[in-house]
Amino acid sequence: MIHDWVFVARRCLNYEKETGKPDKDITEEMRRISHMRFGESARVLAEGIKTLLNDSTSGGPGGVISSFTAGPISHAKWEQRTKCSEMLPPREMLDEIAGRSREKGLSDPNAPPVTLDSGQQIRLISSFVVP
Numbered sequence: 001m002i003h004d005w006v007f008v009a010r011r012c013l014n015y016e017k018e019t020g021k022p023d024k025d026i027t028e029e030m031r032r033i034s035h036m037r038f039g040e041s042a043r044v045l046a047e048g049i050k051t052l053l054n055d056s057t058s059g060g061p062g063g064v065i066s067s068f069t070a071g072p073i074s075h076a077k078w079e080q081r082t083k084c085s086e087m088l089p090p091r092e093m094l095d096e097i098a099g100r101s102r103e104k105g106l107s108d109p110n111a112p113p114v115t116l117d118s119g120q121q122i123r124l125i126s127s128f129v130v131p
């Protein structure tokens with residue numbers, strides 16, 4: 001999920017750079033990864049997969065997924081330029097999710113899903129802040 005967010009942020013930043021117009025939907029967190037290179041994004045995914053596997057696991061889907069995300073198809077996606085508003089959920093939904101993420105117990109994987117004002121259900125399993 002972190003890797004996917006990095007790609008969305010990159011595509012937004014690419015669009016802003018190409019057009020030269022500030023994009024109000026680009027957050028400070030997105031701007032913090034503007035220096036990240038493609039190879040680093042692949043390492044983010046590989047490290048994320050590594051944390052999910054137990055120490056005795058070798059091979060398996062992690063290597064295949066990591067290799068694919070470091071390949072030419074992913075690199076082409078990395079270079080794409082897309083306006084943030086065309087990829088992100090509406091700001092109201094993001095604000096509601098951010099507000100709800102502070103609710104006690106929401107990060108418990110056994111907690112029931114939360115129904116947003118839009119009727120869409122979400123289950124937040126963790127949250128993080130980009131330093």
